[in-house]
Amino acid sequence: MRIDKIKVKNAFNSSVETYAANNSLQNKTGTNLINFIKNYKDNFTNILDIGCGVGNITNLLSKEIINTSILGIDISSNSIARAQSKYNIKFLVNDFDNIKTKTDLIFSNLSLHWSPNLKSTLENMKGSLKKGGMLGFTIPVKNTFHELNDFCNIHKFYESRDLEEMLFQAGYRNVYSKNSSITIKFNTFKDALMSLKNTGTNYTPKTSKGLSLKLKSLLKSNKPIDLTYNISYFLVEV
Numbered sequence: 001m002r003i004d005k006i007k008v009k010n011a012f013n014s015s016v017e018t019y020a021a022n023n024s025l026q027n028k029t030g031t032n033l034i035n036f037i038k039n040y041k042d043n044f045t046n047i048l049d050i051g052c053g054v055g056n057i058t059n060l061l062s063k064e065i066i067n068t069s070i071l072g073i074d075i076s077s078n079s080i081a082r083a084q085s086k087y088n089i090k091f092l093v094n095d096f097d098n099i100k101t102k103t104d105l106i107f108s109n110l111s112l113h114w115s116p117n118l119k120s121t122l123e124n125m126k127g128s129l130k131k132g133g134m135l136g137f138t139i140p141v142k143n144t145f146h147e148l149n150d151f152c153n154i155h156k157f158y159e160s161r162d163l164e165e166m167l168f169q170a171g172y173r174n175v176y177s178k179n180s181s182i183t184i185k186f187n188t189f190k191d192a193l194m195s196l197k198n199t200g201t202n203y204t205p206k207t208s209k210g211l212s213l214k215l216k217s218l219l220k221s222n223k224p225i226d227l228t229y230n231i232s233y234f235l236v237e238v
């Protein structure tokens, strides 16, 4: 699926409240990422949280990693408005492809897979890092939501090793990484799709007639279903 930034912005603008009520997976990976970074370095001067959403992980980051300034940016103005109303932290509406500041930690929890051109986003970000600065991020990788492959067109997720290669090509060094898989159980197929919608994930049903019928019957069924998130954690230096 090609990523259209306007659609991404609209999806997250219209799901702010449901996102904030359904983001336990994102909170878990965000907390894990903070701990992953702290194993290597626990103090930075400036921290930039890109794709910060409603700001709760930015808030945790500001407490868990020593810093003199922290800024959260997001393309969704509604998410930023909610973050600004809840936390005493600087938040701005901005596209992570338009970063102009220099910082020494760029942090991103589950937002970089929304880049239409990840290679160029990673290259631009390198230019916004001070010498010795770090980029730490989580990203869903291949086979995430594999349970939906037969029925829905969903995000194209990279393989972890391709991301590692992309990071080296973009000029980062000392790649620290780990992978983990999180499976969430849903009571019904409909609940699973609703959870994706609530957290801003786009999907479109596969269109052939047989599959649409299958999809329709799944949507009516009361059978439980699992959704798997395969998450990669990366920490790299410039």
Ligand SMILES: C[S@@+](CC[C@H](N)C(=O)[O-])C[C@H]1O[C@@H](n2cnc3c(N)ncnc32)[C@H](O)[C@@H]1O
Pocket: 005, 008, 009, 012, 023, 026, 027, 030, 050, 051, 052, 053, 054, 055, 057, 073, 074, 075, 076, 079, 094, 095, 096, 097, 108, 109, 110, 111, 114, 115, 199, 200
């Ligand atoms: C799954 S949410 C994660 C939010 C947050 N990091 C968290 O841990 O809860 C992904 C976020 O990335 C943001 N996003 C997507 N594309 C973006 C872009 N080009 N620039 C800035 N933010 C972007 C979305 O608006 C959304 O808030």
